[in-house]
Amino acid sequence: MTSIDLDKDGPAPRRAPTAEEFAAVHESPQFQELRSRLRRFVFPMTALFLFWYLSYVLLGAYAHDFMATEVFGNINAGLLLGLGQFLSTFVITAVYVRFANRELDPRAAAIRDELEEGRA
Template sequence: MTTEAAPPPGGTGAPAASPTAEEFTVVQQSAEFAELRRAHRSFAFPLTVAFIAWYLLYVLLSNYAGGFMGTKLFGNINVALVLGLAQFGTTFLIAWLYSRHAAEKLDPRAAAIKARMEAGE
């Protein structure tokens, strides 16, 4: 029985040289990396601000608009319960949207940068 792991697929078996700190700095300062960072930030920051505002609106309404939040919609279901459950829905929606955004825009760019670094370019 051997404890040696098999080499990764497509590899020659020799370990790849790790990029140096200088190579990481060069990539970080490249226009391609700046575009990747911009694509991430232009999606993540606005959605984060919007969700925090939505959450704070819910908290403020809960504290200062008790009559409105206690308004019964049907049966024992009131506005507060519906808005509270909508917080969960919003969270899952944002996660799904980010997943799509990352798969379409971020992952291909990151993979291209990674491939160039691993190739030593």
Template structure:
């Protein structure tokens, strides 16, 4: 990169004001709302599921030790389901992000690239 390119990049890079303008924008607010709509319920679900498993392991020894097949018991199955749940949530998040988050993030990214937020911050006339 030449000195001229570096100077041009310095003129185009958004300042703190541009980032604050982006954060205050309706596009960014919608992006955060969409993310929150997925993350909070999924976090609550997983924590409830995890703590249920831990509590059962601590207090329901007979139930967790119930044989299902050979040496496989309920506790082992529920423990393995913790991993399955983690992979399932990851799969759902990737699908959700591709469908709902990425298009909204692209709008915010494009607004940075074309200087919309810099103009809103009063950096570009």
């Protein structure tokens, strides 16, 4: 089975890789490096976020006085930390997108191109 990618130079035929080719790529050093880079980013970032989230929940459950501390006006520490949860989610997403665009996507594209061209 073949598929066709259309680009500005016209159709570029690409063939569907076999299961054996996928298995070979899975064992390749390039794919292992791609997985390693992903894991080195995702696991620490996940642990950091879960620690931050769990800290917020525990503070909310057990540190009522701290969370009720007024920072300015009717704004208290709990509200600011809660908004910080949203902000940190957006920051982590932006950092991951930048990391993926710079580190992961080019490597994945090279592996995919190699596989679809039959050089795997």
